[in-house]
Amino acid sequence: MTQLVWDAVGAKKYETGVDHGVLYIPTSGVYNNGVAWNGLVTVTESPSGAESNKQYADNIMYLNLFSAELFEGTIEAFTYPDEFQQFDGISLPSPGVSVAQQNRGFFGLSYRTKVGNDSAGMDAGYKLHLVYGLQASPSEKAFSSVNDSPEAITFSWDCSSTPVPVTGLKPTSILTIDSTVVDPTKLATLTNLLYGVSGNPQLPTPDAVIAIFTTGVTVVDMGLFANQPSYVSGTHIITLPAVTGVVWTINGVVKTAGAQPALTVGQVATVRALPASTAYVLSGDTDWVFDY
Secondary structure, three states: OOOOOOOOOOOOOEEEEEEEEEEEEEEOOEEEEEEEEOOEEEEEEOOEEOOEEEEEEOOEEEEEEEOOEEOEEEEEEOOOOHHHHHHHOOEEEEOOEEEOOOOOOOEEEEEEEEEEEOOOEEEEEEEEEEEEEEEEOOOOOOOOOOOOOOOOOOEEEEEEEOOEEEOOEEEEOEEEEEOOOOOHHHHHHHHHHHHOOOOOOOEOOHHHHHHHHOOOOEEEEOOOHHHOOEEEOOOOEEEEOOOOOEEEEEOOEEEOOEEOOOOOOOOEEEEEEEEOOOOEEEEOOOEEEEEO
16 A cells, blocks of 8 residues: 655645636527637636435434535626627617616536646646536626726626536536646647637537547537538528538428428528537537528
């Protein structure tokens, strides 16, 4: 048995900071449109639930049940992307005109925290935090007079979440990836998707993220012309290319690759590309709309 050693060189780890925030806007439940979130000050993760509920019988504690665990958090920032306003209950009927107290949709978020140690300082690595199904609650905004000690206003939002499915595990709202542990090549595959190195920035599903680091995934570049559907206005025919790892739907119905029946007058066709399995991740645009 190896003898325990405390405070070995490089073993004094800590986490600090927050950066590389990205807001993900979902389309039909798929987080396929990401925008940079500048000015993050703090992201506070506040899990709740998992409370003990003891049951008694035969004059003893018979069993101990735990309530469902929930994920909640708070985002504080100096600013926010314009695209976030729709998730803050704000509608923009005209540029520069904001109408508050509107419906609040779901969004995704990713951000990094730095991992440091006593030998590499704050540059030992980082952790990626991927959060799904968030909704922001109304928050207080305090505007004060400029004085001899000016401070920039910070905005803050309390967020709750709805967990998303994970194959073989309970639904979850957050995944965390430690760059000091995972394979760098696989990590690069994930960050390329998150930050839009090729195609639109996107937040892969938990199943897809797990597959990247376990079985591995193939990234299909939907930005390639050859991988995109085509439409001939003269014949009104949509043609879906045969692309390995891609399943096509038109108006929510799965379709076989090839030429489709011609559109009729007034018909609108929403074409969507979906990954055939968790072994594939699609980068770039995955939705097209054609009409006659």
